Amino acid sequence: MFRRAYLQPQHAEFAARVEGFLDAHVVPHHADWAARGGGLPRALWQEAGAAGLLCRTVPQVYGGPGGDLLEAAIITEALGQRRISGFLTCLQSDIVAPFVLKLGREDQKRHWLPALASGNAVGAIAMTEPQGGSDIAGIETTARRHGDSIVLNGTKTHISNAMTADVIIVAARTVLPDSGDPARRSQPAISLVMVEAERPGITRQPIDKAGMPALDTGTITFEDCVVPAANLLGAEHMGFVYLMTFLGIERLVLATYAQACAERLLRDLIADCDARKTAAGSLLDYQNTRFVLADLYSACAVNRAFVDHCLIAAQGGRSDPKAACIAKLRVTDTLRQIAAFGVQFRGAAGISGATGARASQDMLDSAVQSVWGGTSEIMRDVIGQGLASVL
Ligand SMILES: Cc1cc2nc3c(=O)[nH]c(=O)nc-3n(C[C@H](O)[C@H](O)[C@H](O)COP(=O)(O)OP(=O)(O)OC[C@H]3O[C@@H](n4cnc5c(N)ncnc54)[C@H](O)[C@@H]3O)c2cc1C
Incomplete structure (x- = not known):
């Protein structure tokens, strides 16, 4: 586009x-x-x-x-x-x-x-828990050290690739040793553990979803699941720092995906409005339709420039986690607007799917995108932190 x-x-x-x-x-x-x-x-x-x-x-x-x-x-x-x-x-x-x-x-x-x-x-990463995915510091799944082993207990939910995964990176709460190091104690004691999915003590349950129904999503429960301590990924107790660091990459990936979805949905919507015959000619002959589509196209164009800016910076080794939050927030907002007008401008066919437009499904799919990888509220929270420093 x-x-x-x-x-x-x-x-x-x-x-x-x-x-x-x-x-x-x-x-x-x-x-x-x-x-x-x-x-x-x-x-x-x-x-x-x-x-x-x-x-x-x-x-x-x-x-x-x-x-x-x-x-x-x-x-x-x-x-x-x-x-x-x-x-x-x-x-x-x-x-x-x-x-x-x-x-x-x-x-x-x-x-x-x-x-x-x-x-x-196939790999998966399991952070989210039933009591809330936004609060990563509040993770309750435990990783207890027993000599050279770690015993995992807890439940992860809404995990992509849950049923297919051979290896799952699990974020779990560990007990900080009394290192006397205040910098380390100030971080929630979370570790990342690579868990082979076939280990005893793991059960997996698929989740039926209205949005993105084809995506393998499930709940993974760990009950006294024993893994070697050698399966720790990175340093023990440093998981929270790692997750925060990598969320920047994850959010840029999700913004990249959402932007492509937005461009596709907008292109289809413009084509369908052009094809729809009305008393005025086509739907594009109504000023209201043109104005709405012009706003959406403008938002898409600006978002594209910003996502590309983030990608080029990341390619050059200058990833910016806050910029990734801005990209994800703006792009998913625009995507949801396009999806909503995709239903409205197609009239009943946008709901029944009679034209095969899949507009209703697009709305449900797009709703996923302002939730996963951190909700839009969390994006605003991150962007809002330290705002005074921009003065
Ligand atoms: C299809 C799909 C795939 C997913 N894949 C994965 C995966 O592979 N791995 C994984 O770990 N997770 C995955 N998730 C989970 C996803 O990351 C979480 O859904 C997301 O982080 C939000 O957590 P939650 O659903 O528990 O919502 P909650 O944390 O309960 O938040 C719900 C709402 O509460 C409000 N809220 C919460 N906290 C705040 C706050 N601090 N400030 C203001 N408002 C707040 C917001 O309105 C928010 O939308 C997936 C989710 C979906 C839908």
């Missing part, structure tokens, strides 16, 4: 490859997965891995394609442009894998990264 001068010819070639893969292997089946609430074939992960679509930024030495962040964004955008929510590879590629790459010991990286990049393993 918008010209992006910074992308190079090789990016266009890569985008064509990604789009070809998704159009052949994912798009034809997506409605079926949505109707069944999931059920993607496991082989799809391996096919995507073989096509270089997984863990794009993981270096070749760890079995990844060794691509750059803009290529990773191209994959995420191709998913959003196609309304694909059931095979969100960006979760595995750009959220789970970076935790392992940045925090893992050499043996953890050599074990898990080739598996994640090839699609032989």
Whole structure:
């Protein structure tokens, strides 16, 4: 929808490859997965891995394609442009894998990264708990140390890839040793643990969802689940700091996806308004329709420029977590507005789906995006912190 001068010819070639893969292997089946609430074939992960679509930024030495962040964004955008929510590879590629790459010991990286990049393993990250996902400091799942083992107890909910995952990065509360170090004590005592999903003591339950029904989402319960202490990811008790640091990346990935969804929904809406015959000619001949669409298009254009600014900065090693919050907040707000007008301007067909417009589903899907990865209220909270420093 918008010209992006910074992308190079090789990016266009890569985008064509990604789009070809998704159009052949994912798009034809997506409605079926949505109707069944999931059920993607496991082989799809391996096919995507073989096509270089997984863990794009993981270096070749760890079995990844060794691509750059803009290529990773191209994959995420191709998913959003196609309304694909059931095979969100960006979760595995750009959220789970970076935790392992940045925090893992050499043996953890050599074990898990080739598996994640090839699609032989599927990964998940489990932070959210039933009592509330916004308050990460309030995580109640416990990780008790018993010699060389850790025993996990607690429940994680609304976890993407919950039913498919082979490995789950679990955020759990640990007990701080009395180190006498006040800086460490000021952080909630949370650790990250890599848990193989087949371990005894783990039960998984799928969650039926109105929004993004094709996406594998579930609840994972840990009951005296024993894992080796060697499965700790990064330093013990440092999980809260890690989560806060990585949430910046996660939010930029989610903003990138949401922006592509917004552009796709707006493009379809403009086309449908143009095609709808009315007494005035088409819906676009009504000033009200044009004004609303002009506002949405303007918001989309500004959001695109800001998301691209964040992506270019991140590509250059200058990620800005607060800018990622601004991007996620603005883009998901615009997305929800476009989705709402998508129903309104299609009239009854936007509700019954008689035109196949999927407008009602778009509204439910877009609602997910201002909730996951931190709700819009949390984005405002983060943006609002330290506002005086901008004076
Ligand atoms: C499809 C889907 C996939 C997901 N995948 C994952 C995943 O893979 N891993 C994972 O860990 N989680 C995942 N989540 C969970 C998601 O991150 C949480 O839903 C999100 O963080 C919000 O937590 P919550 O739903 O418990 O809402 P709550 O924290 O209960 O918040 C509900 C509402 O309360 C208000 N509120 C809460 N706190 C504040 C505050 N501090 N200030 C102002 N208002 C506030 C806001 O209005 C907010 O929208 C997923 C969610 C969905 C829907």
